[in-house]
Amino acid sequence: MQHQTIAPTPMPSGPATPSLRPALFARYRALEDLRHDYPLILVDRKADRPLLRPLSRVIDDTLKRVAPADLSGEALRSQVLRLEAGIRARIFAGREGRLSDLWREVAAEMIETSGEAPFGALDNNLETARKALPLDGMVIGCDGETPGKVLRHAWDAKQAAKAHRFRKIVDGLILKLEDILKSDHMKSDEAHGPSALASAMGETANGAIDFGALSSVLHRARPEDRLPADRVDRIRGALGVLRCQPFFGPGRASHNCAERRDPYSYTFDTCSAALDAYRERLPDVLEFTKALTVAELEVAHKYRPELHDGILASFDESDLSAEQINLLPSALVCLRDGETESAEIARSYEALACGLPITVMIQVDDLLGPTSPEPPAHSFGAGTARLATMAIGLNNAFVLQCASAHIHGMNAELERGMEYEGPALFSIFSGATPSVPDVAPYIVSAAATESRAFPSFTYDPSAGGDWAARFDLTYNPQREADWPLHRLDYEDAQGQRQSEEVAFTFADFAACDSRYARFFQPVNGEAREEAPVTVRDWMKLQRAAANFSAPAIPVIDPDARLFRVTVEGKLAEMVRRCNDAWRRLQELAGINNSHALRLLQEDRLKREQTAESTPAAETPEPVAETPVPAEAPAAAQEGAADGAPWIETPRCTTCNECVQTNSALFAYDDNKQAYIKDPDAGTYRQLVEAAESCQVSIIHPGQPRNPDEADLEELIERAAPFN
Amino acid sequence: MTATMTQCLTQLVQTDYGMTDYQSEIEPRWCTGCGDNAILTAMQRLCRDEQLPPEKTVSVSGIGCASRLPHYMNAYGFHGIHGRALPIAEGIKIRRPDLSVFVTTGDGDNCSIGAAHWLHAVRYNMNMVVMLHDNQVYGLTKKQASPTSPKGLTTNTTPFGAALNPLNPLTVTLGISNVSFVAQVVDWIPELLYEVLHMAYKHKGFSFIRILQRCPNFMDHHFDNWMQDPARTRILTHSDGLRLKPELSRVYKKQETHDPLDMPRALALAALTDEVPVGILYKNPEVPCYDELRAGERPSTPSLVETVLNEEFDKVGIWPAETAEAGR
Structure with a gap:
């Protein structure tokens, strides 16, 4: 879609008009007609x-x-x-x-x-x-409330999934513990009493059954192995805590708790409130965690008071594992620049740094701030665009920064941040800046990303051990470049179609803010000898030279007429600072990494220096000869050389024939398979008879050990087929 | 992944189960030389090697010599009624999925009076191990022909010899939809009996093992031809099935590499009559299990079950008081 612009038009002298807009905005005037992410x-x-x-x-x-x-x-x-x-x-x-x-x-x-x-x-x-x-x-739609709505929606979804998992675990344990108590109760006098039996039969018995007699019959056959009293108490105690836990609403198995409190709320307006609530609820967390452990051990019948009582008694908050904390809800704190107290920023970093399960959202509506150096009340200061970058330094928190326009594009990252098991910070620019009245928040927020004023990135400590795995700058347009380049088509004064490539810079982003209009001065083509220098060219100038010139950007007025304005003084310096911050981020993402570039340069120099000398041919390492595989293990012993009796034990079918013949001579091993325990504990006759009766013919009688035994000749003949 | 606190605390409790921990106080009352002894031993070895807690292990049986097995295991057991071992085992498994369930049944128990349950249990494919002790005769009642008795076998009920060809439990099981594990083994090669039982235990689903089992009293020397001639045993090996040790490999030279997913070949092997195929005939871990399909996302509490049942009954209930009033 092209637009009609006429350029260059001389500007009226005097202060710049407040309704400037970057020239590239011209095609997005009727946003409600465009199919986009909102x-x-x-x-x-x-x-x-x-x-x-x-x-x-x-x-x-x-x-x-x-x-x-x-x-x-x-x-x-x-x-x-x-x-x-x-x-x-x-x-x-x-x-x-x-x-x-x-x-x-x-x-x-x-x-x-x-x-x-x-x-x-x-x-x-x-x-x-x-x-x-x-x-x-x-x-x-896309407005000042969008970041809050999206974050709350994502957080609610995560809590719902957590609640589901929590109830599945806790309700399952409650039912199993109740089963244990119930099976014990069935052995009690009460459960065998006439009234209990009568009520078990329902109302239709009509006196046909004598429950007293039935009770006394059952009483005689009643098992005596009741649960120990301390185990019953322990199970009851754990059941009470699990049923009445205050973290999530009741599940199917826990709705019958008489002392149930309302579940805790986990959304806060300040980090101080979140931290206070965390400290206040800690005793409940510890009590619940201990009860859960007791329940799991009791269900597995692995609780041993002599081993576990002491460990659980000394269990405190320093023993809480991430897994135990993550079973419970995490806190959501929504901070907003301009509304929340400035000191909250420091507290939020404190909360994030100590690794508590907390999700902090910082919403920024005004990136540029007022032109005066001192920040207004409740502002997070001039560094609002750097809050997320600062949080990366904490190293244990998941950090996501993006503008409203890119929330959907970073949907997967948003979800990943919510799933992250640890603190998370989401810094979101809404685009609803009060001093930019005529431009839709969607456009302003997209422009913030485009101009590198508010780049999109994520830092995920769980993704790997190095920067390449953790830091992701993918969601920025043309991320290899200083500023994204776009083609600008326009109609010149002669009615001819013109086209040029322009960069969308920080100055372009500032151009739509009415407070910054005073930093733009129209270019008077006749007053200057050379063409106005672009921001890109101006950045290349040495600082001294740059002080004597000003970069110029193309802008449009409300009638979409194109003209150029120079960027003056303080704003030009802000452009330079923004570019500097962007380059730091690029380096973190591996783009133009200064260390790598230096090494490359050194390497290149070295290679040039050594190019003339022929490198010595490397002697190949002698390849170790493949070791000859050892001979296969000698075949299983096929017979005792000394004529001793033996059994092919692994083939024994445990049929009891031989051990019943003589249990001192034949015995079972650990696998309950027969072997010769003591060859002298029985007669040769017993050996031969066992060999004959063995169903799988695995007994080998060998030679007689006692030469005086009767009928030896006959026995040796009978033993022959088995030797 | 790090161990949870409960896992760490459980580690403190030493449990090193040995064979004797699975042997009950009752000595087996099977006849001397009976193949059931070998099956019991293999099962106790499996429990020991897998360190299955006796209180989390259940053996379920119907009626017959084989069905006495639960008495000899020091674990939970259910000596059920004739032919009904499988429905009982299914009930246990669906209510207590945390238990390891073993079913011991015989050729009479499973293939005659319990045949209907057998078909549906295969189709349900619930996670359990079924050992069919097949001695081809009713032994507990002193020799009557069972469905698997060979044609011509003279018994108390077939004095002129069994009239029909025997039923083949392998081809029947392989023909039922949702079948997921079918193996055959013989009690007289204990190593393979153990190996197959172990693989059946590791398989998720209904693992059906037919075990050819000697009965020295009523079928004496019946299996001698197979026992004494290793050439009549065809061992099925595969990287995903049995792997033979060298000692056995030297004795049992007739081996075939059989892919446990190859159903047509499994059916052909199952139908062999002159040879005994030993090993995994069919194994498919992808078949859905009824117990898993029916496991709700949320636990059902007794009170919820009662409420829902009452609501259903009330839809068709006839209330005496209301009926009486209407009749007035």
């Missing part, structure tokens, strides 16, 4: 569904399902796209609601304006498409 749907959580999905993608998915690709689907496609435009218009007007509700509302309006009857073709088509919607959820 309106965004906060998807109702279900397995294998994303957290967020743009309305336009959902509509495309739906149309792919219901509208045939050929001409026959054209009517349905255009109707549904019109409906989508209707929903988008409502969201832009400030409405909010669930997708299904908005759909019905817009569909009813479309049917009414079309004059078609209900249940007509239009109604049918829209209803068919509505039924094919793959998901539902709240539809939101």
